[in-house]
Amino acid sequence: MSKKWFILSVIILMYLPVSIDATVLHVAAPQLGVALGATGSELLWIIDIYSLVMAGMLLPMGALGDKIGFKRLAMLGATLFGLASLAAALAPSVAALITARAALAIGAAMILPATLKALRQTFSDERERSFALGIWVAVGTGGAAMGPLIGGLLLKHFYWGSVFLINIPIILTVLLVTAMLIPRQDYHREQTWTLSQALVLISGILLLVYAAKSGLRGSADWRITLLALLSGVGLLFWFVRHQLGSAKPMIDLRLLTSRVIAVGALMAMTAMVALIGFELLLTQELQFVVGKTPLESGMFLLPLMIASGVCGPFAGWLLSRWGLKPVAAAGMALCSLSLMGLALTDFTTQSYLAWGWMILMGFSVQASLLSSTTAILSSAPPEKAGAAGSIEGMAYELGAGLGVTIFGLMLSGSYAAAIVLPSSLPAALAERAGASIGEAVQVAGMLGQDQAEVLMAAARQAFTAAHSLVLASASVMLLVLAAVVWYIIPKRTVPLMVH
Incomplete structure (x- = not known):
């Protein structure tokens, strides 16, 4: 094996746990919530x-x-990722696990650009670079798609912390090989680096998410919720204003003045919201309601994983044949149709029908993501390709995070409205059991057998009703977006002139 292909194998090994960790907790969520006594919001x-x-x-x-x-960035990122993985696996509380996951994200944010830069510097031949980049993309999407299955396999034999412990031997191997065999890369000491803008952006997003979660749950002090909401809006307003007025912005938001680029970013976020939100929702349905194990839940998701992984070339062929506008609108519309079909499907008795809808969803999400990339890059001027790619990357990650938040909040609200709790349940326990099905399982463990069975029957019925309502609501929103995409995207896209 030549040195450059050896370097590619190291890059893949470093990037793999980063992509897997985005979704590996989905099947572990029910078990994790019970083990740590987490509320629905904490989960x-x-x-x-x-x-x-x-x-x-x-x-x-x-x-x-x-x-x-x-090279230094990769070493720092891998070290932090490994230490955070150990901290997450041994976390004694919800707060400790959330902190460890945040540290994991910072390590991942170091690893991802380091691997991409190493790939570009290693492969000077355009054809070889394209092939290597294709492998890198496949590892990213494939790792995220296979996360639930890997989590299910581990949870069949080990405790929930094993989903983090598997990162450690991989990271140790990567650190050793990188330190000894990967050459140093170019660096520029004069490069400006400002962390404050990123911290403002993250703080604004997290404050808004906190306000949404605490506001919907209703148990938090409304003044704290309002303060978090106003602070989040204020920070994001300052961030946008600073970016627009800066000579060297972290994100070139002026690109979003192009309606096509703005819609492309919205499509990327929406497609990830639908995919990640549905995965999380379904794994809870399969374990809490249908009674499947984490491994069986991961196996049940295989059609969705495979379809989203292998349909890329076909979606690309459709784009080249029919153009951006019809493929983008059709991708959103088919995703809407698949969610409505899944909302009307009984996962206990209609497995094959569910898999058919999931295959359609996997294909439509992939077509939407590919269309969003095409929309963003085809409408940006060549000198702004890097900035456009940054907007796309952020849209993907925000969509993944917001998918959990949006679907989770909709599910919690619908579940709380639908559940009919046993009248004999004490008020304190009734409040917990009515908040989420995970907390209902925790409460059932404190009750006698007969009372626990009545509670769990009510919780399962409420969760199924909430599940269907959330998917149907998401379907309607995606259908509206499909109409917006059809209306806004022109037949031919022209690069935006940004000065």
Whole structure:
């Protein structure tokens, strides 16, 4: 094996746990919530903190790599990722696990640009670089798609922390090989690096998410919720204003003045919201309602994983044959149709029908993501390709994080409205059991057998009704977006002139 292909194998090994960790907790969520006694809101924080923090840290970590060299950045990122994995596996509480997941995201935000820069510097031949980049993309999408299955396999034999412990031997191998065999890369000490803008962006996003979660749950002080909401809006307003007025912005938001680029970013976010949100929702349905194990839940998701992984070339062929506008609108419309079909499907008795809808969803999400990339890059001027790619990358990660948040909040609200609790249940326990099905399982463990069975029957019935309502609502929203896409995207896209 030549040296450059050996370097590619190291890049893949380093990037793989980063992509897997985005979704590996989906099948572990029910078990994790019971083990740590997490509320529904806390469980959402554990899962979505990874993508939300990573979205805000990707760009400044890329600039840091330019300043110190991407080999050093990769070593720092891998070290932090390994230590955070150990901390997450041994976390004694919800707060400790959320903190560890945030640290994991910072390490991942270092690793991702480091691997991409190393790939570009290693492969000078355009054809070889394209092939290597295709492998890198496949590892990213494939790792995220296979995360639930890997989590299910581990949870069949080990405790929930094993989904983090598997990162450690991989990271140790990567650190050793990188230190000994990967050459140093170019760096530019004069490169400016500002972390404050990223921290403002992340803080604004997290404050808005906190306000949404605490406001919907209703148990938090309304004054704290309002303060978080206003603070989040204020920080994001300052961030946007600063970016628009800066000579060297972290994100070139002026690109979003192009309606096509703005819709492309919205499509990327929406497609990821639908995919990640549905995965999380379905794994809870399969385990809490249908009674499947984590491994069986991961296996049930295989058609969705395979379809989203292998349909890319076909979606690309459709784009080249029919153009951006019809493929983008059709992708959103078919995703809407698949969600409505899944909303009307009984996962206990209609497995084959569910798999058929999931295959359609996997294809339509992939077509939407490919269309969003085409829309963004085809409408940006060549000198702004890097900035356009940054907007796309952030849209992906924000969509993944917001998918957990949006679907989780809709599910919690619908579940709380639908559940009919046993009248004999004490008020304190009734409040917990009515908040989420995970908390209902925790409460059932404190009750006698007969009372526990009555409670769980009510919880399962409410969750199924909430599940259907959330998917149907998401379907309607995607259908509206499909109409917007059809109306806004022109037959031919023209690059935007940004000065």
